[in-house]
Amino acid sequence: MKTSFALRTTALSAAALIALAGCAGTPAANSNPAPAGATVTMKDPWVKAIDEGMSAGFGTIRNTGGQDITITSVTSPASSDLELHETVANESGAMVMREKTGGFTIPAHGELHLEPGGSHIMLMDLAEPLKPGSTVNMSLEFSDGTSSETIAPVKDFAGANENYDGSEHEGMDHGEMDKDDSESESAHDH
Amino acid sequence: MPHVDAPAKQGPSRRGILFGGAAAGLGAIVALGIDSLSSAAAPAGGSEPLHGQAVIPFYGSHQAGITTEPQAHASYVALNLRDGLDHESLQRLLRLLSDDAARLTQGQAALADTEPELGTVPARLTVTFGFGPKLMELAGSSAGESQPLPEFKIDELEERWNDGDLLLHIASDDPLSVAHAQRMMLKDARRFASVKWVQSGFRRSRGSEASGTTMRNLFGQVDGTVNPVPGSEDFNSVVWNADGSTTMVIRRIRMNVDTWDELDRSGREFSVGRTLGNGAPTTGSKEHDEPDFEATNALGFTVIAAHAHIRRARSENTNERIFRRGYNYDEPPTGSEISNSGLIFVSYQKSVAEQYTPMQQRLSDLDALNQWTTPIGSAVFLIPQGCAEGGFIGETLFAA
Ligand code: HEM
Ligand SMILES: [Cu+2]
Numbered sequence: 001m002k003t004s005f006a007l008r009t010t011a012l013s014a015a016a017l018i019a020l021a022g023c024a025g026t027p028a029a030n031s032n033p034a035p036a037g038a039t040v041t042m043k044d045p046w047v048k049a050i051d052e053g054m055s056a057g058f059g060t061i062r063n064t065g066g067q068d069i070t071i072t073s074v075t076s077p078a079s080s081d082l083e084l085h086e087t088v089a090n091e092s093g094a095m096v097m098r099e100k101t102g103g104f105t106i107p108a109h110g111e112l113h114l115e116p117g118g119s120h121i122m123l124m125d126l127a128e129p130l131k132p133g134s135t136v137n138m139s140l141e142f143s144d145g146t147s148s149e150t151i152a153p154v155k156d157f158a159g160a161n162e163n164y165d166g167s168e169h170e171g172m173d174h175g176e177m178d179k180d181d182s183e184s185e186s187a188h189d190h
Numbered sequence: 191m192p193h194v195d196a197p198a199k200q201g202p203s204r205r206g207i208l209f210g211g212a213a214a215g216l217g218a219i220v221a222l223g224i225d226s227l228s229s230a231a232a233p234a235g236g237s238e239p240l241h242g243q244a245v246i247p248f249y250g251s252h253q254a255g256i257t258t259e260p261q262a263h264a265s266y267v268a269l270n271l272r273d274g275l276d277h278e279s280l281q282r283l284l285r286l287l288s289d290d291a292a293r294l295t296q297g298q299a300a301l302a303d304t305e306p307e308l309g310t311v312p313a314r315l316t317v318t319f320g321f322g323p324k325l326m327e328l329a330g331s332s333a334g335e336s337q338p339l340p341e342f343k344i345d346e347l348e349e350r351w352n353d354g355d356l357l358l359h360i361a362s363d364d365p366l367s368v369a370h371a372q373r374m375m376l377k378d379a380r381r382f383a384s385v386k387w388v389q390s391g392f393r394r395s396r397g398s399e400a401s402g403t404t405m406r407n408l409f410g411q412v413d414g415t416v417n418p419v420p421g422s423e424d425f426n427s428v429v430w431n432a433d434g435s436t437t438m439v440i441r442r443i444r445m446n447v448d449t450w451d452e453l454d455r456s457g458r459e460f461s462v463g464r465t466l467g468n469g470a471p472t473t474g475s476k477e478h479d480e481p482d483f484e485a486t487n488a489l490g491f492t493v494i495a496a497h498a499h500i501r502r503a504r505s506e507n508t509n510e511r512i513f514r515r516g517y518n519y520d521e522p523p524t525g526s527e528i529s530n531s532g533l534i535f536v537s538y539q540k541s542v543a544e545q546y547t548p549m550q551q552r553l554s555d556l557d558a559l560n561q562w563t564t565p566i567g568s569a570v571f572l573i574p575q576g577c578a579e580g581g582f583i584g585e586t587l588f589a590a
Binding site for chain 1: 279282288292301302304381581
């Protein structure tokens, strides 16, 4: 579904990638798998609004292809430092997030849900505030060297406050939404 | 069919059996009656007619929720924009809200929806956006048709029910779907706006009566008989501007049902000029009979009184017509009151000044109903045209 944000992974880049890989018109065979960029779409992506620091991106990544694919990294103009995170219980049983070594693998004809409290794309060192209603472009990079673009709207979200596994990152949560954090420059009317 | 937990075994209810048993001699007939009744209400095997998945398109040249056959529940939410909003942040707000509406009305969870399951039963959910003067100006357009109405002598307006910068009119046959859509959209609006007022209204539940039946208000009147018919040429000429927009007047009108109680049936019918039984004019027999404003009684007075509501509401100038699409409200009484009821009067018309105001002026000058009704809130909104997929409501205002 196209929405007010003209969402959805761009089909263009996928088509371009097919041409690049030189297998346009060739049905995907095991010996010659379709490029991941052509079989992966991100449905309903969104990123949590935050004024500074770090944030997280969510959505459902679908693999329509016959091979498992692996997302090794994500790039975005919004952040120079993106990581793929999972959320796991630490020794004391608390849920913490940490980098997912080896990237996200999406099984053939399967999907991966990125959601608050679970796996997500971590955007660190944000270039500028992520304002609600704006959009963030992200490029999912796959292990076969192909990629897929997605446009994620930014939304206010009270949750997604997972702790980072590692005390040196103290305070580096996804940002607590300040309810008084209005769009106004001046004091606002409550 | 999804979401149906069909009872394991179908049959007369326990209560039905008890009543049936009590009616000695008629037992068989009663049991039969109950059986057919209960099977009409909840037949076995999941064939119960459900309408939770009924969907009204969000995208289109006009916004939904105006020609839509009125849903059972409506919530009108007026927001005040926070200080410091600009052209750019306003567009972000409208994109966010349009996206929520586009998804939720189609039975899909909103983005970042913390209760996605609540978004899956739209039951004809619609969200209609209205713009007040401040929003219009921020968007770089003239406030024009969204200016408040002039004062009328019948008004006892309370500031808490007046005006607003952005209206969300959320309606569905399911009140839980209305509540969820409202909460989701207010979460997205919170940074940009605060709630000015919320008015929730209702009509009969879907399925209680054939759809298309004219609604009843809490005076017991058939209310909405003489009204342009959505889809007709006439309707289009009364309601839609060339660009697909319209205007909306929303008035909270208290109905004093306690003093209305003092009035006998003929007095009630006299005040409007229509019968309570089926809403026929007092000069006719069927609801849609044309009232005869000239007909006189034995004493030589017109049957439809000079101050009857329908006489006063009707103008010889056929341009002075509106499309009424209101809801009842019934809030908890306070103090010694036993009711706090009224009408969320809502009308759509191309031009407030040319169509609505002259009519309201006539009714303010003289209308028998004024004895029992008091306007306590008033607001006017421009209802911008609809949008296409990929767009957002109000986008054309920013294009200029
Ligand atoms: C609580 C307040 C009101 C009540 C209880 C009420 C009730 C009614 C009823 C019972 C009818 C007759 C059936 C029908 O045609 O719908 C009617 C007709 C009408 N009312 Fe009202 N009404 C109220 C306020 C208003 C207001 C504020 C306006 C406009 C300013 C208005 C405009 C009309 C019009 C245009 C008609 C149709 C007249 C015709 O036959 O041409 N009403 N109303
Ligand atoms: Cu993280």
